[in-house]
Amino acid sequence: MWFRRDLRAEDNAALYHALRACRRVHAVFVFDRAILDALPRQDRRVEFIRESLVQLDEALHALRLEAGAGSDGSDGVEDRDGPDPGALIVRHALATEDVPQLAQALGVQAVFANHDYEPQAIARDAVVRGALAERGIALHTTKDQCVFEREEVLTQAGRPYAVFTPYKNAWLAKLRAAGDGYYLRAYPVARHAAALAPRPAAWRQPVPALQDMGFEKTNLSSLPLPVGLRGAHQLFEAFLPHLPHYQEARDFPARRGPSYLSVHLRFGTISVRTLAREAQARAAQGDAGAQTWLNELVWRDFYFQVLANFPHVVDGEGNSHSFRPEYDQIRWEHGKPAQALFEAWCQGRTGYPLVDAAMLQINQTGYMHNRLRMVVASFLTKDLGLDWRWGERYFALHLNDFDLSANNGGWQWASSSGCDAQPYFRIFNPVSQSRKFDPEGKFILRYLPQLAGLSPVALHAPWEASPLELAAAGVTLGKDYPLPVVAHDEARQKTLQRYGVVKKPGVAT
Numbered sequence: 001m002w003f004r005r006d007l008r009a010e011d012n013a014a015l016y017h018a019l020r021a022c023r024r025v026h027a028v029f030v031f032d033r034a035i036l037d038a039l040p041r042q043d044r045r046v047e048f049i050r051e052s053l054v055q056l057d058e059a060l061h062a063l064r065l066e067a068g069a070g071s072d073g074s075d076g077v078e079d080r081d082g083p084d085p086g087a088l089i090v091r092h093a094l095a096t097e098d099v100p101q102l103a104q105a106l107g108v109q110a111v112f113a114n115h116d117y118e119p120q121a122i123a124r125d126a127v128v129r130g131a132l133a134e135r136g137i138a139l140h141t142t143k144d145q146c147v148f149e150r151e152e153v154l155t156q157a158g159r160p161y162a163v164f165t166p167y168k169n170a171w172l173a174k175l176r177a178a179g180d181g182y183y184l185r186a187y188p189v190a191r192h193a194a195a196l197a198p199r200p201a202a203w204r205q206p207v208p209a210l211q212d213m214g215f216e217k218t219n220l221s222s223l224p225l226p227v228g229l230r231g232a233h234q235l236f237e238a239f240l241p242h243l244p245h246y247q248e249a250r251d252f253p254a255r256r257g258p259s260y261l262s263v264h265l266r267f268g269t270i271s272v273r274t275l276a277r278e279a280q281a282r283a284a285q286g287d288a289g290a291q292t293w294l295n296e297l298v299w300r301d302f303y304f305q306v307l308a309n310f311p312h313v314v315d316g317e318g319n320s321h322s323f324r325p326e327y328d329q330i331r332w333e334h335g336k337p338a339q340a341l342f343e344a345w346c347q348g349r350t351g352y353p354l355v356d357a358a359m360l361q362i363n364q365t366g367y368m369h370n371r372l373r374m375v376v377a378s379f380l381t382k383d384l385g386l387d388w389r390w391g392e393r394y395f396a397l398h399l400n401d402f403d404l405s406a407n408n409g410g411w412q413w414a415s416s417s418g419c420d421a422q423p424y425f426r427i428f429n430p431v432s433q434s435r436k437f438d439p440e441g442k443f444i445l446r447y448l449p450q451l452a453g454l455s456p457v458a459l460h461a462p463w464e465a466s467p468l469e470l471a472a473a474g475v476t477l478g479k480d481y482p483l484p485v486v487a488h489d490e491a492r493q494k495t496l497q498r499y500g501v502v503k504k505p506g507v508a509t
Contacts, residue, residue: 002099002113003029003088004121006144006268007052008229009059011186013144018112019192026106026197027060027088029053031213032095034124044218044366044400045267046210048227051220052269053090053207055228060087060196067193086199090207096124100131106200110137114144114268117308118404119316145268146301147183147276148174150308153301160309161302162323162419168298175280184277223365225263225400232270235260243282246289253358253369254442259293260367262401265300272297303409306419313408313418320389320408327417329501332387341384344485345376346394348447351477351484353460354434355379357447364447366400371437377414378428383491385498388415416499424499427492434460450480 001018007029009015018025036046064087091098103111111132116125129139143149153170154160161167175183210217220227226234239259242249249257264270276297282290306323307314314320322328333341344350348359358372368376373395380391392411396402412418416426438444441459445452451459453473458465463477463484470477477483 001025001027002111003027003056004113004116004268005266006114007049007056008232008269008271009056009063010189010229011271011273012114012189012268013142013187014112014114014140016187016189016192017140017142018110019189019195022110022195024197025112025195026108026200027056028099028102029056029088029090030095030098031090031092031208032124033092034094034096036092036213036215040397041214042216042218044220044223045263045402046213046215047218047220048225048263048400049267050207050210052228052231052267053088055230057086057088057090057207059229063087063190063193064196064198066190067196069194069196069198086204086206087196088207089199089203090205092208092213096127096131099128100135100137103132103137104135105202108137110140112140112142115141115149116145117149117304119307119311119314120318123316145265145272146304147171147272147297148301148305150305153305160305162306162310164299164302164420167302167305168295171298171301181277181280184273184280186271186273186277219364223367225260225365225367227269229269232261232264235264236270236275240278242289243279243293244287244289247292248289250292251371252437253372254438254440254446258370262403263367266401266403272300300406303403303405306409307405310419313412314404320392320411322417323412323419324417324502326502327415330417330498331501332498333385338384338386341485342380342386342390344482345380345384345386345391349482349485350379350384351463351482352379352430352434353441353444353448353451353462353481354438355430356482357444360447362395362398366398368395368399369443371433373410374414375428375430375433377411379430381415382427382495383430383486383488385491385494388412388417424502425496427495429488431461431488448481451475 001015006012006014039046089102091102099111116122125139125141132139148171151160153167153174161170225231236259239261242256246257249255251257261270261275265272276294279290279294279297283294310323312321313323345359348356348363350356354372355376358368358376361372362368377388377391380386381388388411392407395407399407409418413420413422416422416424434444439456441456444459451462451473454462454465454475455469458469462470462475462481475481
């Protein structure tokens with residue numbers, strides 16, 4: 001069993017199929033150097049994975065014991081050095097080379113894994129499949145990280161959906177038509193856990209430390225982000241009492257509105273079926289918050305199927321392209337002035353407090369509230385006039401929950417270049433968004449305490465405050481806090497002109 005983005009021992013499709021089909025199953029995870037070597041030496045995601053693997057190893061071992069499995073390894077990989085509490089083989093290597101070599105060394109007949117939908121992951125799996133085949137070993141993959149994948153939900157004409165609402169309706173209809181929670185049933189892994197093999201002596205090493213892979217510790221342990229399966233369930237249980245109010249609370253960054261489970265869904269430390277099952281059951285009882293949350297899970301599937309069915313949005317080299325090609329004609333700002341604006345955005349120095357607080361949040365924690373992701377994306381593309389791909393890459397580097405499909409889809413939505421995107425003339429006003437969704441400035445002051453002396457009215461637009469109020473608050477604009485890098489109203493007019501290219505005769509819109 002080759003674990004990738006499914007770091008749990010419960011309700012895991014590929015693990016279930018492997019245990020059910022095979023006499024003995026070795027559990028393996030590879031820290032893929034093809035991915036890790038390109039990352040900065042401090043990366044919260046690597047640390048999150050590492051700590052989650054420790055829990056996965058413990059969980060697999062516990063499953064073996066509960067199933068009454070013996071401590072002996074067989075098939076030529078006997079445990080000659082006494083009992084080993086571990087069950088997970090963890091490697092730090094190139095997956096395309098190591099997985100086939102390890103499979104051959106272990107003497108297995110098949111490798112099981114769950115589907116991965118990203119172009120580079122698909123290419124990796126193709127290489128692994130070929131290398132395994134040369135060794136007479138099969139690769140079996142199955143759906144796990146979404147409820148419906150690829151072409152499972154199609155229009156009546158048999159085409160993939162490019163608009164969310166009809167996709168959602170078809171998604172929900174397919175779920176209901178199956179009945180009895182068919183698509184949301186958990187895979188009973190524990191029932192077949194006796195087939196789990198202990199970690200063989202030749203691969204006795206425990207989960208490697210960060211420094212063993214050339215990484216340093218981050219501030220992950222100081223963040224309110226519990227890791228692994230235990231952390232996922234802890235967050236899930238804490239979220240359930242707030243679920244009835246989700247549809248209102250989720251837009252306010254200073255409130256406990258979101259589930260904060262996105263990183264756990266990203267790395268599979270909790271099953272999407274567990275969440276969707278709970279959401280569907282509560283929505284069926286009239287819980288509006290649960291219905292809204294279920295819609296968010298449907299959005300996740302929607303972006304997965306966009307990536308799978310419209311592969312031009314991200315090519316095999318990882319380059320992003322507009323879903324609607326006419327939007328690639330837009331001339332974005334460029335040169336040194338554009339780079340300076342981008343740096344101000346990245347560092348939270350735009351002079352717009354809500355935008356800056358949001359950017360400081362992602363820089364300091366690796367998390368950004370969903371409403372704020374839309375605000376800062378709109379600001380980058382439609383206030384600063386910068387290519388949405390710049391922001392997409394920045395989020396990919398810094399978000400704990402970075403997921404290619406959702407990140408690409410979200411940025412294309414904000415820049416109006418994607419499927420089911422907001423109209424190009426809809427431009428978020430960062431001040432209006434701030435006053436509406438952080439009226440008392442609680443979120444802003446969490447990251448910009450130097451503005452604490454300003455009144456709630458002035459806090460959202462400090463440049464509008466009187467010199468007397470600024471002096472009383474101890475704020476000198478341009479010194480203690482930046483002046484706005486752009487004027488929103490002027491930027492809005494430039495954006496309307498910039499997007500005019502998509503309305504030219506002969507160009508579809």
